[in-house]
Amino acid sequence: MSVLAAPMAGSRARTPAGRVVATLNHWVIHIALGLIGVIWLVPTLGLLVTSFRPRSDIQATGWWDVFNLHLTLDNYRQVLEAQGMLQAFVNTVFIAVPSTFLPLAICSLAAFAFSWIKFPFRDTLFLIVVAFLLVPVQVAFIPLLTTATSLVPDLQLTRGYVAVWLAHTAFALPFGIFLLRNFFITLPPDMIEAARIDGASDFRVFSRIVLPVSVPAIAAYGIFQFLWVWNDLLMALVFVQDSSKFPMTRAIQNLLSQYGTEWHLLAAGAFLLMIVPLIVFFSLQRYFVQGLLAGSIK
């Protein structure tokens, strides 16, 4: 498959000296890659081990003291119940699910218009969407908070989830429209034309033809957006004001500022935050990587 999968220095391995060099090079490669594997695994592994160690052990010895290992689930019990991480987990789900499906629906609709419906200034409008890709969320904070409170003081959008849903959705649109439009335009024009000639309405073409054949692209974008929202701290910091509705990222940030050295709680909390993205990553790795590759512009 790959050029570079060819053995190292293939052309030079013909002489005995060349073969020694090639073997040595091979060992250097294995050692270097092994070292990289260790550096990228050990920090996370250390925190995972710590999350199962009793508090007294954590303070007495490092997690790498594997000959003295006692494991417990107490840390998880404590952080889920006493520290409210269970509620925060539920809150994260409440924030992440609508903030994934709303953009999916709205982006697919808009992307269809940008690829298969004729209207004036279509390409100009699409270039504006491309330009919107990079608008930082920071520009929205002050206007949205002040306008929301001055227009509808009783509504108190930031007391619930509505503000954070809408903000996540709006800032997901440019990327989602961009990604899906670029997929939709690769569909064969004859397929769309044929359906239209058979009398299908635009919405029917969209829902019965374009959407079903685009499931891989939509899934890749959906996974990307879901993890983006699940992992977000900044939007929740600004748009979720009610502490009973804080997602896990904010709960962990609070834990850290209150009990900065209570590692048994922090480690367990951090793993609760990581568990869903890790499951998604390992089970849907292909879609996830595709989404990221396509999204390398965000």
Add this chain to the structure above:
Amino acid sequence: MERAGGQPVRSLNGRRHMGLPMPAELTRDYAAVGGRIAARRARGPEAPNYGAAIFFLLPAAILLIVFLLYPSLYTVLLSFNRGRNGAFEQWVGFDNYVRLFGDPDFINLSTFPPSGALWNNVLWIVFYTSIVIFLGLIIAVVAARVRYESVIKAIVFIPMAIAATALAVIWKFVYSPDANIGLLNAILGNFGVSPISWLGDEHLVNFALIAVGIWGSVGFATVILSAAVKSIPAEVIESARVEGANERQIFFRMILPMVSLPISVLAVTLIVNVIKLFDLIYVMTAGGPGKASRVIAFTMYQQAFQAGQYGYGSAVAVVMLVLLIPIMVYNVRRFRTGAVT
């Protein structure tokens, strides 16, 4: 995206298209309708369909106008106002900007090395971007020579799935000055080095944070560059080998030039990441010790929501926007020339 072939399906009315992808649609024989399409095209270009365009675009247009366009204009205007409580009550011209660029916590060029939040972004751009690309390319090229390539790539990629908040906890743990907690100081302790407060020393803190950023992003660079390296045709490299080129020549004279476009796209993405960088700093150091590790996005949050200076905070947000405009132009240009897929 790859699409497998499949059985031709006859129904375009789509009674059976719900659910999973129907790759069959793409391989359908269209000869039957071809004639009718040609007839329809012969009638001239299709008329614009305003009704459908409005129906499909309206939800997106409303959200983009209310949440992106209107706030951007509001923020630009507010940056020329005192902006107490976010209201337009006292116009101050460029006063917020004058104060911002005169604030040594934002940018201080009078000392060496310079300091301030904006300068920290420069440090991030220089070190984070270059090292992520360098390591990503090395890992992509080297891992391609071993059988466990996919395992290495997956391991390096894992941090991409994890929240910056969790990365911050993981690395605060590694950096802990307590040698019973922090792995780094425990290792150094074995060599007789006394514990170092990585996040507590204002000269070290930025580099300690940049290291975490690099750790978090190398997987992304590896995946992008690995795909680029593999798109180089095998025959090209093989013929160079036959002609006697060594590995170093192949890397510098063939691979590097052929991945230069993906590298530039990657560099732009990483620079955008740096300008928007917030979560990691906020959770790991909250801009400290003192103000040593602040970055521009942190300053915006801090000024607007902790100090309550909305006009001043808006000016910081506008500076972020202005820094991103050249990249927007670059993206739009790249898109118009068709380089973006």
